[in-house]
Amino acid sequence: MSPLGRVAYNNSYQKSLDMAPFEALYGRPCRTPLNWSEPGERVTFGLDLVIQAEEQVKFIHDNLKRAQSRQKSYSDKRRRPLVFEKDDHVYLRVSPMKGVHQFGVKGKLAPRYVGPFKITEQCGPVAYRLELPPHLAAVHDMFHVSQLKKLPEEVIDTSQIQIQPDLTYEEKPIKVLDQKQRSTRRTINFYKVQWSNHSEEEATWEQEQFLRTKYP
Known part of the structure; x- marks a missing residue:
């Protein structure tokens, strides 16, 4: 410019x-x-x-x-405004602790949804109160409409993961599917990792150093 x-x-x-x-x-x-x-x-x-x-x-x-x-x-x-009614059932978006910046990219590990939960109250034009189960008592029960979804495909059973009060959960590597090396001035090892709560198709390539540091 x-x-x-x-x-x-x-x-x-x-x-x-x-x-x-x-x-x-x-x-x-x-x-x-x-x-x-x-x-x-x-x-x-x-x-x-x-x-x-x-x-x-x-x-x-x-x-x-x-x-x-x-x-x-x-x-x-x-833009299509999302509107829900009282007593509707919706899913709630949660994000892996590893970071939405990576998991939100198409082809990577995408954010997941938990639920469904019942809407008990509409709090203004873009916020809703949900009826949460006892094990999510630490989570504030009012959510922006952008965090809600009617029929998501990427649903996780809440009993399978530990949801934090900030609506994050921890992802862990469960299987190494492949490996490769990349050489510039030094050789770097990469591993194709399948993560918990995700299929093999969603596996990502990670540096060996990252995996050893984060998941010793």
Whole structure:
């Protein structure tokens, strides 16, 4: 992005911030070429330079607004609001302690769901209270709609895993399916590992050092 492009972006109103990024960072609006029209500024910078810079910044700013509008339109078309009713039964998403950043990637170990649980109350437009079993008493019983799912395919019986209060559970390697080596300046051993609560098709390649450190 050009310098003027960055200026225009950093001084464009962002709905999520309710202000421009520059103002959020520094606590005041930025002086941009648009401010050069103030009395005395045109003499300092020269009329042609001021007009040219103003036109460029306005052009970039307008393009950014149009792009943001298009992105919002595309996002709104794809977004389908989830709505549940009282007494509906839903599944609750849980994440392996190893990290959602890896398990959430398609083809890797995906987040799993436990349940089903009964909805006892709708708490606002996007939150629901669930009827949880006694062994999940440490878990807060109100959940955002994004954590709920009606008919997931990746369900785990809650009796098989230890759910933590933060809705995570521990994954453990149960079988090594294959191995390979990768050589650069040194040789690194990799093992194809099947994890607990997952099929062989979801096995991942892990470095030997990671496995020895994490699972001695």
